[in-house]
Amino acid sequence: MRNKEILLVVSLLTLIGSAIFGYRVFVLDFPLTPNKQVESWHVEMKATLGGPSGSLRLEAFLPRRDSFHTLVDENFVSNDFGLTTQKDPETGNRVVSWSKRNASTQEILFYRGILYETHSANSSAARTAPVITVPQYKTAEFNALRKERVDYLGLGSLIDEIQDKSIDQRSFALELFSFIDANPADNRLEQIQEMNPNLTSLAATEVFILHHVGIYARVVNGLPLKQAKRHASFEARTEILLDNKWVQYNKQTRSLGENRDFLRWWVGNVPFYTVTGQHNATLNIAVKKHTENALTEAMWRGDPTREAMYKLSIFNLPVDVQLVFSILLLVPLGAIVVCVMRQVIGIETFGTFMPILVALSFRETKLLLGVILFCLIVSLGLIFRSYLNRLQLLIIPRLSAIMIMVVLALYLFSMIAYNTNIYTGLSISLFPLVILTMLIERISLSWEEFGAQTALKAAAGSLFVAIVSYLVMNNDLLSHLMVTFPELLLIAVAMTILIGRYNGYKLMEYYRFRMMTQPTDSAPKD
Amino acid sequence: MFSGFHRLKDMGIMGINSRNLDFIAPHNRRQYYRLVDDKVITKKTAIEAGIPVPELFATIEYQEQLKRLGDILAQRSCNQFVIKPAKGSGGGGIMVIKGRTAAGYLRANGQVITLPEIQYHISNILGGLYALGGARDVAIIEQCIENIDLFDKLAFQGVPDIRLVIYKNTPVMAMLRLPTLASGGRANLHSGGIGVGLSMDQGMTTNAILHNQYITHHGDTDAPLLGHIMPDWDQVLDIGVKAAHMAKLGYVGVDIVLDKHHGPMLLEINARPGISIQIANRQGLKARISSMGL
Numbered sequence: 001m002r003n004k005e006i007l008l009v010v011s012l013l014t015l016i017g018s019a020i021f022g023y024r025v026f027v028l029d030f031p032l033t034p035n036k037q038v039e040s041w042h043v044e045m046k047a048t049l050g051g052p053s054g055s056l057r058l059e060a061f062l063p064r065r066d067s068f069h070t071l072v073d074e075n076f077v078s079n080d081f082g083l084t085t086q087k088d089p090e091t092g093n094r095v096v097s098w099s100k101r102n103a104s105t106q107e108i109l110f111y112r113g114i115l116y117e118t119h120s121a122n123s124s125a126a127r128t129a130p131v132i133t134v135p136q137y138k139t140a141e142f143n144a145l146r147k148e149r150v151d152y153l154g155l156g157s158l159i160d161e162i163q164d165k166s167i168d169q170r171s172f173a174l175e176l177f178s179f180i181d182a183n184p185a186d187n188r189l190e191q192i193q194e195m196n197p198n199l200t201s202l203a204a205t206e207v208f209i210l211h212h213v214g215i216y217a218r219v220v221n222g223l224p225l226k227q228a229k230r231h232a233s234f235e236a237r238t239e240i241l242l243d244n245k246w247v248q249y250n251k252q253t254r255s256l257g258e259n260r261d262f263l264r265w266w267v268g269n270v271p272f273y274t275v276t277g278q279h280n281a282t283l284n285i286a287v288k289k290h291t292e293n294a295l296t297e298a299m300w301r302g303d304p305t306r307e308a309m310y311k312l313s314i315f316n317l318p319v320d321v322q323l324v325f326s327i328l329l330l331v332p333l334g335a336i337v338v339c340v341m342r343q344v345i346g347i348e349t350f351g352t353f354m355p356i357l358v359a360l361s362f363r364e365t366k367l368l369l370g371v372i373l374f375c376l377i378v379s380l381g382l383i384f385r386s387y388l389n390r391l392q393l394l395i396i397p398r399l400s401a402i403m404i405m406v407v408l409a410l411y412l413f414s415m416i417a418y419n420t421n422i423y424t425g426l427s428i429s430l431f432p433l434v435i436l437t438m439l440i441e442r443i444s445l446s447w448e449e450f451g452a453q454t455a456l457k458a459a460a461g462s463l464f465v466a467i468v469s470y471l472v473m474n475n476d477l478l479s480h481l482m483v484t485f486p487e488l489l490l491i492a493v494a495m496t497i498l499i500g501r502y503n504g505y506k507l508m509e510y511y512r513f514r515m516m517t518q519p520t521d522s523a524p525k526d
Numbered sequence: 527m528f529s530g531f532h533r534l535k536d537m538g539i540m541g542i543n544s545r546n547l548d549f550i551a552p553h554n555r556r557q558y559y560r561l562v563d564d565k566v567i568t569k570k571t572a573i574e575a576g577i578p579v580p581e582l583f584a585t586i587e588y589q590e591q592l593k594r595l596g597d598i599l600a601q602r603s604c605n606q607f608v609i610k611p612a613k614g615s616g617g618g619g620i621m622v623i624k625g626r627t628a629a630g631y632l633r634a635n636g637q638v639i640t641l642p643e644i645q646y647h648i649s650n651i652l653g654g655l656y657a658l659g660g661a662r663d664v665a666i667i668e669q670c671i672e673n674i675d676l677f678d679k680l681a682f683q684g685v686p687d688i689r690l691v692i693y694k695n696t697p698v699m700a701m702l703r704l705p706t707l708a709s710g711g712r713a714n715l716h717s718g719g720i721g722v723g724l725s726m727d728q729g730m731t732t733n734a735i736l737h738n739q740y741i742t743h744h745g746d747t748d749a750p751l752l753g754h755i756m757p758d759w760d761q762v763l764d765i766g767v768k769a770a771h772m773a774k775l776g777y778v779g780v781d782i783v784l785d786k787h788h789g790p791m792l793l794e795i796n797a798r799p800g801i802s803i804q805i806a807n808r809q810g811l812k813a814r815i816s817s818m819g820l
Contacts, residue, residue: 503543516804516810
């Protein structure tokens with residue numbers, strides 16, 4: 001009876017899961033394998049406005065098409081706000097303006113845009129060349145200013161110095177950028193910035209200098225496109241027009257070139273947004289690399305009649321929610337690993353899901369470093385715990401003390417790693433503090449109760465399961481499948497139900513009962 | 527190891543998964559676990575059912591009471607007692623006091639321990655250090671068992687106990703558990719205790735295991751382990767059946783101690799009895815159960 005029911009539930013779940021999966025793969029052409037080639041970016045802007053109710057207008061810049069990115073789609077979510085977008089023909093900046101006469105105390109506005117990377121550069125650069133109106137270096141006007149104003153005195157001396165080392169516009173720009181990169185606090189720069197309060201960024205100052213020697217330059221605000229970010233912040237960069245191309249200075253290579261990995265948002269040294277009214281605004285920008293271009297294509301070819309099937313994809317969620325789910329959807333994989341390891345193989349671990357959390361934290365630190373960090377912190381914690389044992393503390397304060405020591409240890413390791421440049425990208429934000437603390441407590445208890453062997457065996461088992469979970473969760477194919485086809489969760493549930501009814505022997509039990517399966521006469525000797 | 531793949535099944539050995547799915551799940555109802563998981567309730571119910579148990583001296587429920595611990599212990603004018611968590615498992619958190627000296631209390635292993643150290647131990651118990659899931663717990667102070675002569679000979683310190691597996695109110699398998707030097711006075715097998723298989727008809731020791739290896743002599747005392755007969759065996763079996771009936775559980779482990787003066791007494795009931803008992807008896811539990819026609 002019960003077995004029939006389980007068979008029914010399992011086959012039903014598997015059937016539904018694979019039906020949806022099959023439909024999306026074969027009919028909707030969702031890609032089965034991860035496609036490494038990155039072709040598009042999702043950007044999202046969320047404006048949170050709070051303040052006394054009344055009339056409100058928010059103007060903000062929108063991402064713009066540049067040589068390497070084309071805007072393919074954008075949506076605005078703004079309940080009963082008046083919405084206009086316009087493009088400034090001179091700068092090419094795009095501005096959205098949301099306005100409402102009776103805004104309430106809390107308003108939230110959304111914008112989402114999808115940009116494709118284009119490989120054939122758009123040659124639209126020359127059209128938007130700025131007009132230079134400032135006095136030119138070595139003209140009479142410039143020389144006069146140089147005698148009158150302290151900023152022009154500094155400017156002139158700086159240009160003199162750079163000019164000596166350069167022969168043309170390109171080399172002048174290169175020299176200037178590398179000089180400023182090396183001496184960002186040069187007092188001539190400070191003089192210039194003091195007298196011209198509108199030069200709020202280094203990029204604006206650079207543009208100011210470049211304009212005085214007749215080089216077309218502009219401040220570009222945008223996002224470095226390296227990785228997904230839930231809270232991205234804009235960077236202001238200087239771009240100069242050379243041979244009809246807008247080029248940026250690259251600090252690493254000390255050269256000038258076009259920057260593909262930079263999403264240009266707006267041009268000019270002006271603030272990102274302005275609010276008219278009494279509301280305060282907070283704008284959050286999220287950016288996410290779209291992992292599969294084939295997937296995007298499938299999504300774009302979408303047929304409205306089959307809408308529901310497309311909606312299943314997490315790529316229809318807001319970008320920051322997507323980022324959360326792209327991790328959450330991996331957890332079931334870890335759960336299945338834990339089920340198999342414990343029920344079928346029979347490896348002892350501390351805590352049921354502790355290994356999954358440790359595995360998730362390995363995603364942040366990478367495997368080798370994660371394992372080293374894990375061992376170091378746990379051993380330090382055990383030493384500290386054995387000392388605390390002498391002091392005889394109440395349990396909860398003792399756990400807190402261990403946790404604080406774990407935080408301290410993490411901090412020290414980060415410091416050491418950073419200062420010795422062993423691993424500068426060390427990110428331990430998700431390293432599960434509480435889990436580590438409980439683990440230390442449980443290992444040390446088990447150590448006292450059942451001896452070092454039992455405790456270390458279970459600790460090693462936990463680490464082993466965590467490593468296997470990590471390898472499974474970090475498998476490109478598996479994680480792609482889970483994230484692209486959430487219907488596979490149904491099959492995952494079916495698998496866990498099946499394992500839940502496994503009444504066969506664990507692999508370790510063959511070892512445990514090995515004495516019994518040997519012929520009786522060979523066992524007792526003395 | 528791999529040659530044993532089919533043998534395990536042929537020998538009717540019960541694995542953990544099978545124990546949980548085929549024996550515990552259908553025969554042990556969750557609602558009755560409370561009685562066996564809390565030793566205070568077990569003890570009270572057993573007294574009502576007329577089952578002999580070690581005498582309860584005191585229970586400590588609040589940190590407050592610890593301040594008066596010295597008085598509580600003095601009041602009893604008893605120098606021998608056991609402190610244990612009411613919801614402990616696997617023999618964790620048990621402290622046996624054998625006597626008093628000028629410096630403090632004397633533990634079973636000869637170590638002298640002060641009153642504050644005992645208070646700290648109890649405060650750990652109250653905080654749930656030894657309880658399943660770390661929930662708040664109560665500490666029990668109870669009568670210390672005085673070993674029968676046979677056990678004094680067989681065991682190295684500590685109190686041996688007899689584990690009976692009772693299935694459908696019938697004792698199906700039995701094992702004597704002996705503490706060793708390494709197990710620190712505890713009788714649990716995974717703490718390093720010796721498991722000795724017992725015949726069901728007269729309670730005779732048949733095989734002995736230590737860490738999954740068959741042995742014939744106690745490593746610490748050098749006493750021969752096989753061929754001894756448990757005294758009061760019928761009473762032991764009777765307590766086991768009564769305890770299982772009282773607990774309303776279909777598949778249980780019942781732990782029974784033998785006191786020199788009071789005879790067999792119920793120590794605790796376990797709703798999830800371990801499966802190592804099969805190794806000590808050289809027979810699978812499933813094979814045993816089917817041979818008994820249950």
